[in-house]
Amino acid sequence: MESTALLTDHYELTMVEAALRSGAASRRCVFEVFARRLPEGRRYGVVAGTGRLLDALEAFRFGDEELARLRSSQVVDEQTLDFLAGFRFTGDVWGYAEGECYFPGSPVLVVESDFAHGVLLETLVLSILNHDSAVASAASRMTSAAGSRPCIEMGSRRTHEEAAVASARAAYIAGFATTSNLEAGRRYGVPTAGTAAHAFTLLHDDEREAFAAQIASLGKGTTLLVDTYDVPTAVATAVELAGPELGAVRLDSGDLLVQARDVREQLDRLGNTGTRIVVTSDLDEFAIAGLAAGPVDLYGVGTSLVTGSGAPTAGMVYKLVSREDSTGTMVGVAKRSKDKQSVAGRKFALRRRSSRGVAEAEIVGIGEPPTDDGDDRALLVPLVRGGERVDSEAHTLEAARTRHTESRAELPAAARRLQRGEPAIPTVYED
Amino acid sequence: MESTALLTDHYELTMVEAALRSGAASRRCVFEVFARRLPEGRRYGVVAGTGRLLDALEAFRFGDEELARLRSSQVVDEQTLDFLAGFRFTGDVWGYAEGECYFPGSPVLVVESDFAHGVLLETLVLSILNHDSAVASAASRMTSAAGSRPCIEMGSRRTHEEAAVASARAAYIAGFATTSNLEAGRRYGVPTAGTAAHAFTLLHDDEREAFAAQIASLGKGTTLLVDTYDVPTAVATAVELAGPELGAVRLDSGDLLVQARDVREQLDRLGNTGTRIVVTSDLDEFAIAGLAAGPVDLYGVGTSLVTGSGAPTAGMVYKLVSREDSTGTMVGVAKRSKDKQSVAGRKFALRRRSSRGVAEAEIVGIGEPPTDDGDDRALLVPLVRGGERVDSEAHTLEAARTRHTESRAELPAAARRLQRGEPAIPTVYED
Numbered sequence: 001m002e003s004t005a006l007l008t009d010h011y012e013l014t015m016v017e018a019a020l021r022s023g024a025a026s027r028r029c030v031f032e033v034f035a036r037r038l039p040e041g042r043r044y045g046v047v048a049g050t051g052r053l054l055d056a057l058e059a060f061r062f063g064d065e066e067l068a069r070l071r072s073s074q075v076v077d078e079q080t081l082d083f084l085a086g087f088r089f090t091g092d093v094w095g096y097a098e099g100e101c102y103f104p105g106s107p108v109l110v111v112e113s114d115f116a117h118g119v120l121l122e123t124l125v126l127s128i129l130n131h132d133s134a135v136a137s138a139a140s141r142m143t144s145a146a147g148s149r150p151c152i153e154m155g156s157r158r159t160h161e162e163a164a165v166a167s168a169r170a171a172y173i174a175g176f177a178t179t180s181n182l183e184a185g186r187r188y189g190v191p192t193a194g195t196a197a198h199a200f201t202l203l204h205d206d207e208r209e210a211f212a213a214q215i216a217s218l219g220k221g222t223t224l225l226v227d228t229y230d231v232p233t234a235v236a237t238a239v240e241l242a243g244p245e246l247g248a249v250r251l252d253s254g255d256l257l258v259q260a261r262d263v264r265e266q267l268d269r270l271g272n273t274g275t276r277i278v279v280t281s282d283l284d285e286f287a288i289a290g291l292a293a294g295p296v297d298l299y300g301v302g303t304s305l306v307t308g309s310g311a312p313t314a315g316m317v318y319k320l321v322s323r324e325d326s327t328g329t330m331v332g333v334a335k336r337s338k339d340k341q342s343v344a345g346r347k348f349a350l351r352r353r354s355s356r357g358v359a360e361a362e363i364v365g366i367g368e369p370p371t372d373d374g375d376d377r378a379l380l381v382p383l384v385r386g387g388e389r390v391d392s393e394a395h396t397l398e399a400a401r402t403r404h405t406e407s408r409a410e411l412p413a414a415a416r417r418l419q420r421g422e423p424a425i426p427t428v429y430e431d
Numbered sequence: 432m433e434s435t436a437l438l439t440d441h442y443e444l445t446m447v448e449a450a451l452r453s454g455a456a457s458r459r460c461v462f463e464v465f466a467r468r469l470p471e472g473r474r475y476g477v478v479a480g481t482g483r484l485l486d487a488l489e490a491f492r493f494g495d496e497e498l499a500r501l502r503s504s505q506v507v508d509e510q511t512l513d514f515l516a517g518f519r520f521t522g523d524v525w526g527y528a529e530g531e532c533y534f535p536g537s538p539v540l541v542v543e544s545d546f547a548h549g550v551l552l553e554t555l556v557l558s559i560l561n562h563d564s565a566v567a568s569a570a571s572r573m574t575s576a577a578g579s580r581p582c583i584e585m586g587s588r589r590t591h592e593e594a595a596v597a598s599a600r601a602a603y604i605a606g607f608a609t610t611s612n613l614e615a616g617r618r619y620g621v622p623t624a625g626t627a628a629h630a631f632t633l634l635h636d637d638e639r640e641a642f643a644a645q646i647a648s649l650g651k652g653t654t655l656l657v658d659t660y661d662v663p664t665a666v667a668t669a670v671e672l673a674g675p676e677l678g679a680v681r682l683d684s685g686d687l688l689v690q691a692r693d694v695r696e697q698l699d700r701l702g703n704t705g706t707r708i709v710v711t712s713d714l715d716e717f718a719i720a721g722l723a724a725g726p727v728d729l730y731g732v733g734t735s736l737v738t739g740s741g742a743p744t745a746g747m748v749y750k751l752v753s754r755e756d757s758t759g760t761m762v763g764v765a766k767r768s769k770d771k772q773s774v775a776g777r778k779f780a781l782r783r784r785s786s787r788g789v790a791e792a793e794i795v796g797i798g799e800p801p802t803d804d805g806d807d808r809a810l811l812v813p814l815v816r817g818g819e820r821v822d823s824e825a826h827t828l829e830a831a832r833t834r835h836t837e838s839r840a841e842l843p844a845a846a847r848r849l850q851r852g853e854p855a856i857p858t859v860y861e862d
Contacts, residue, residue: 006617007587015631197443
């Protein structure tokens with residue numbers, strides 16, 4: 001991985017310079033990542049990006065090229081460049097494990113280090129968590145609405161080319177079955193899928209020729225796109241060419257519910273009871289829910305997924321909540337800016353659960369967590385210790401995917417409502 | 432640059448495989464990129480990403496690693512892998528020059544090649560143009576609303592870390608003065624800026640100590656953030672420490688218009704008539720317009736910019752519009768899917784202008800463009816010829832920035848209205 005050190009706001013470096021000069025750069029600090037609120041009407045959020053962040057953190061080094069650029073553009077002085085040349089994050093990081101649900105005020109990441117080390121990470125941490133969590137949070141609503149029917153991520157063309165890779169990963173954590181994005185397959189092992197677009201049909205002299213070419217190459221189990229010209233004609237041609245082994249047909253336009261019913265009837269009448277129906281036209285969680293009563297087997301989701309279904313960023317912030325004072329004592333700090341207050345001090349976080357295992361509250365507090373009554377679940381896990389990544393089976397992508405399923409299942413039923421409302425559980429601050 | 436070849440949807444490769452087998456892969460094709468509509472109520476869009484696309488195209492090669500992944504995951508067969516191993520785009524590309532305004536149906540990019548070459552580029556082309564154009568389109572409304580006051584791009588933390596770099600570049604094209612993103616400075620030469628965040632004030636034992644540390648490091652001309660505790664107190668401290676040379680104060684919360692007026696009055700009273708006021712709290716084009724009457728000198732814009740101010744993707748599509756038939760004749764093609772129709776055939780595009788140079792219509796047609804009456808402006812320029820990038824002074828970032836200013840200035844006055852409405856000029860199809 002190339003250096004990630006310049007994926008950083010200019011002011012993080014000028015703050016390091018000024019703090020090195022004032023001597024405050026070495027003060028022990030606690031930074032906290034949290035969202036003041038969920039996107040309007042959402043019931044829960046999903047933490048994603050943690051694994052990518054740990055990769056990016058390992059590549060957060062100022063090499064010769066980065067230093068040369070900072071020198072030539074006079075971002076910081078020579079003393080600061082010397083500091084950056086040797087920079088390697090040596091602090092500790094805790095966080096909500098990837099795939100975990102979160103709520104307003106949940107301390108989803110906690111960074112403890114000196115000021116210089118902690119402040120340098122701000123931009124990168126937020127970029128990754130805000131993007132990936134926004135996508136995972138939308139994706140979770142879609143897989144929830146889809147129930148047992150698989151969702152296919154296919155939004156690469158509607159977002160930045162690297163954001164597309166991260167989106168595929170985040171969607172997989174939140175329960176999507178496959179992605180169209182090949183790089184997500186290579187980089188993260190997300191299963192990839194795809195067959196053909198309208199261009200393939202238009203390329204050939206007629207639809208029959210196109211379908212025959214696709215079947216010759218991809219087999220009878222392929223998915224044929226049947227809405228380029230006339231749907232019933234295309235379905236008839238598809239069945240004629242592939243027979244009962246035809247894998248699926250795809251609808252990408254028009255009234256999907258009506259068409260899915262018509263196509264299902266036609267397929268069944270032709271004996272293709274095992275041929276599945278894939279729908280893919282501008283779906284979001286609401287459209288998926290609206291198709292629940294229809295004979296649909298798979299949902300392909302693009303634009304709405306990669307743009308967070310109306311909430312393209314999670315709105316998380318990275319705030320200094322505690323730091324050493326001149327006597328070496330840690331003190332809680334918080335700005336008093338209007339509408340942007342934070343809660344001072346190093347936090348713990350627990351998911352309070354009923355004796356039946358249903359989540360009841362997000363407990364956030366300062367100091368020692370209350371004695372566990374056996375039902376509560378601690379939420380902060382160690383991710384980096386003394387600059388070293390804490391490797392664990394718990395941090396794999398598959399573990400995150402499983403965790404998300406479990407974390408969502410534990411929420412009260414209201415969490416799965418798509419209409420706007422309050423967070424599924426309240427956040428309670430305890431002293 | 433690393434290979435960009437896998438930043439591609441799975442189905443582009445299966446289509447190549449099937450077309451190689453059917454023999455249609457070598458048919459000459461014309462693909463066109465266009466947006467069916469602008470985001471709701473927008474008056475114009477801005478093409479951006481072209482320069483990034485040309486960079487990415489040069490890196491679109493299937494190396495050993497990419498081929499190994501495609502083989503192990505059985506995406507395509509050996510014959511297709513052999514084809515991909517030697518792949519290098521050899522076609523032609525025309526497009527709207529970067530920074531140009533566009534409208535519904537504008538053929539912003541035209542790719543002419545055989546089917547295999549053209550279809551392989553689809554995902555990458557759309558990812559880049561859809562992202563960068565969405566950001567530039569939002570940015571242009573912001574710089575238009577800001578008038579002669581500079582806008583600072585500072586949204587890196589609210590979007591994917593690489594999308595942040597591209598966003599800074601797109602915003603610069605659309606008239607932003609600077610960015611917070613250091614990588615955009617290194618990679619594209621966008622000027623970077625920044626001073627300090629609330630954390631820097633909170634780090635120190637009091638605000639005075641923090642301001643003194645910042646001034647000692649960054650000079651009296653720096654921008655001091657004055658809303659961590661109490662604004663009037665902070666402004667008084669700032670002026671006391673820096674004197675009349677104080678560069679600027681920044682407001683990041685509360686009622687910005689009221690506060691800007693109060694702060695301006697306080698600064699003037701203290702003799703700091705040259706100290707500027709920067710505002711940065713959740714601004715979008717509407718908030719910028721709302722501050723026009725206030726004594727604000729610079730606008731910092733984050734979230735709204737990188738998320739396209741409500742339209743995070745430009746919604747452009749990549750459609751096969753013409754291809755060779757079995758006799759070698761080029762024929763126009765278009766699918767008939769409901770609500771998703773396209774116009775067949777290779778297009779020309781002109782901006783029709785009045786004798787006074789005001790844009791009147793987007794003329795899109797098939798075949799030879801009408802004879803220019805001297806006022807019309809041809810919009811498609813060559814970008815790639817026979818696989819080779821057309822290098823030109825016209826394709827630099829600075830040229831794109833200048834072009835955008837000129838292209839926007841030429842639109843009728845209605846284009847600069849922020850409220851929802853129709854596109855500023857109609858798109859007229861001519862045969």
